[in-house]
Amino acid sequence: MTSGAARVLRQLQERGETLAVAESLTGGLVAAELTSVPGASRTFRGSVTAYATPLKRDVLGVDGALLAERGAVDPSVAQSMAAGVRRVLGADWGISTTGVAGPEPQDGKPVGTVFIAVSGPGDVRKVTELRLNGGRADIRKESVRSLLELLSGELGENARAQDTEQNGEN
Numbered sequence: 001m002t003s004g005a006a007r008v009l010r011q012l013q014e015r016g017e018t019l020a021v022a023e024s025l026t027g028g029l030v031a032a033e034l035t036s037v038p039g040a041s042r043t044f045r046g047s048v049t050a051y052a053t054p055l056k057r058d059v060l061g062v063d064g065a066l067l068a069e070r071g072a073v074d075p076s077v078a079q080s081m082a083a084g085v086r087r088v089l090g091a092d093w094g095i096s097t098t099g100v101a102g103p104e105p106q107d108g109k110p111v112g113t114v115f116i117a118v119s120g121p122g123d124v125r126k127v128t129e130l131r132l133n134g135g136r137a138d139i140r141k142e143s144v145r146s147l148l149e150l151l152s153g154e155l156g157e158n159a160r161a162q163d164t165e166q167n168g169e170n
Helices: 002-015 029-035 053-058 064-070 075-088 136-166
Strands: 019-023 044-049 093-099 113-120 124-131
Touching: 002 019, 002 029, 002 136, 019 029, 019 075, 029 044, 029 136, 044 075, 053 064, 053 075, 064 075, 075 093, 075 113, 075 124, 093 136, 113 136, 124 136
Parallel strands: 019 044, 019 093
Antiparallel strands: 093 113, 113 124
């Protein structure tokens, strides 16, 4: 899986931008994947593993009413986590994971329901819902891979948009 992490870190370094991670169901796996790449410290600021729901509110600034109404496994919660970690850790980009790795459903959501999110410069906000199969380890591993792929895609899209603006095109 290191290739996805290496690609993201290379893209960030080329742009001179930084990254912060907020994790729930992945429990630090995204941060571990990123820090397995030599030189990650040039762009990776750090992470918050907000496994307990109150930490999403108290540390990352997710709206308590939103958490009470919808639970932690929700696209708006994922987006708030990404924006919150970006703000709290002072990074250009924030990414997040929240979901149900199993073995039991949570917040009325079945095992394998995962939301991943990206928050970045220029009001970039993207949330993707994943419906994953397999055991707990498989769900967590695929969540990491999917999140790094989502961020890489957003970094690529954002770079193309900047190039277009700089060339005077609309």
